Each structure stands twice: as structure tokens, then as C-alpha cells.
Amino acid sequence: MESLNDLLRQQNLLNRGDVWIWKNNEHQEFSVKNVNSSLSQNVDLNSAPCTFIWNNWVTTKSIMFVWRAIEEKILSAVALRSRGMNQIQVICKTCGAAEETADHILLGCNFARRIWEPITFWLKIPMVNTEGSIAELLQEISDIPRS
Structure with a gap:
């Protein structure tokens, strides 16, 4: 319990409202634009898509x-x-x-x-x-x- 209290005392709390942080960039607030930007950097839009066929007879x-x-x-x-x-x-x-x-x-x-x-x-x-x-x-x- 003492080590937990020590850890909590080390944390600095800011007096401001909560915000969502985009995990790929902790310095940016979460937004659709940031998600789109991150996806466009990590996905090759020129690669051929997988041609997986969904079969309705299969579970x-x-x-x-x-x-x-x-x-x-x-x-x-x-x-x-x-x-x-x-x-x-x-x-x-x-x-x-x-x-x-x-x-x-x-x-x-x-x-x-x-x-x-x-x-x-x-x-x-x-x-x-x-x-x-x-x-x-x-x-x-x-x-x-x-x-």
C-alpha cells in the first residue's frame, strides 16, 4: 500500500478537463483527422486487397x-x-x-x-x-x- 501511495504522490495532476489522446501520437488530441492520417501512413493503398470470399454455408x-x-x-x-x-x-x-x-x-x-x-x-x-x-x-x- 505504501508503494502505491508513493507512486500516486509522484503523479502530477493538471487542473484541466479530460481529453482523448490518440495512442499513435500522445501529443495530439483524438480526432477522425488524426486517425485518418495515421491509417494513411500505415496502410499501402496501392496494394491489392485480399479477395476473401464469405461463404454463407459456413459457420x-x-x-x-x-x-x-x-x-x-x-x-x-x-x-x-x-x-x-x-x-x-x-x-x-x-x-x-x-x-x-x-x-x-x-x-x-x-x-x-x-x-x-x-x-x-x-x-x-x-x-x-x-x-x-x-x-x-x-x-x-x-x-x-x-x-
Whole structure:
């Protein structure tokens, strides 16, 4: 309790109203203009957008998982490290062959490849390319001629 009191005494309070601060620039007040400016600096507007197709037959949870995997937002060792977690080891703990990314977990890992074989057999489609990305896999599957 004493250390908390010491910390509180060290804080300087200003006699003014509360303001919203834009986290990307703590010296600016929050505004739509500042958000737009920050986004335009961090997003390449000339890059091709992801052509993710939302399928109404698939559950919302599944769609969200695949979309997050494409965006590298599922919890993998590499994603956790990029979020600031202190990850020393980012090599896949299942196969030890590569860094643990979303693409590796779902496609590149030897375990994932063994799972894809019966799936493609069950769907009666050729074996999918597990060397690419999840977005490429989805495009490849959607290009397969089927009835």
C-alpha cells in the first residue's frame, strides 16, 4: 500500500478537463483527422486487397477463424512475438521444421499435411498445395472444377 501511495504522490495532476489522446501520437488530441492520417501512413493503398470470399454455408466462427488466419491474427508463436510477448522460441513445437506462423500451423507442418490428405480424399479433390499460404489454398480450392 505504501508503494502505491508513493507512486500516486509522484503523479502530477493538471487542473484541466479530460481529453482523448490518440495512442499513435500522445501529443495530439483524438480526432477522425488524426486517425485518418495515421491509417494513411500505415496502410499501402496501392496494394491489392485480399479477395476473401464469405461463404454463407459456413459457420460464422469458421469464417472468422479462416479470415484471422489469413491476416496472421491467430495465436501462433510468431504472432505472439509481434504483439510484444517475450517469445524466445518461435519454432513449431510439433515438427520443429519452421517458425510457427498461421500458414505453417494450418498447412506447412507435417502434422497438418497428414490431416490434409484424408480431407482431400473425402472431398474427392486433388491434394492441395501445402507449400503456399492459406489465401492461396482457398483460391486453389475455389478454382477446382466441381458440380
